[in-house]
Amino acid sequence: MEVKIGVQHAPREIVIESAQTADEVKGAVESALGKSSELLVLEDEHGRKVMVPGDRVAYVEIGEASGRKVGFGTL
Template sequence: MLGTARTAAHFTDRRRDIAVEVKIGVQHAPREIVLESGQSAEEVEHAVSEALSGKSPLLSLVDDHGRKVLVPADRLAYVEIGEPTARKVGFSAL
């Protein structure tokens, strides 16, 4: 039983190692919103399409710190979804 719990936790932690960068342009706003999300690119795309089709009045995304970002669907100018990348851990000289 303990081994099963560790395996499930391992998969959960493994998913957090992948981040998708999302850039959101908002009409009448001088800067874009940039966030890294633990959601998959497909999940982000689905949320954007729901908002743009009128099924949802808000685009709702969760960043990698668990904060929810809400943007009114009628104010979306563009959404750029980056490729999933592994998060870097630790310090190194560039």
């Protein structure tokens, strides 16, 4: 699923493809925003970790899980 993270005082947002569920991402965001010194840590689908200071998170957009479409058949 696609996760977009807006960071304060940064001109661009962070976009990752995560294998985590929406509930896992939501839980990580809630725990990071609950404490000002906490880090928001998410893992992408390749196993890389993205860490953002919780007090710098402007917004988090959680997208829907998207299946990959293959082939030329009709939908």
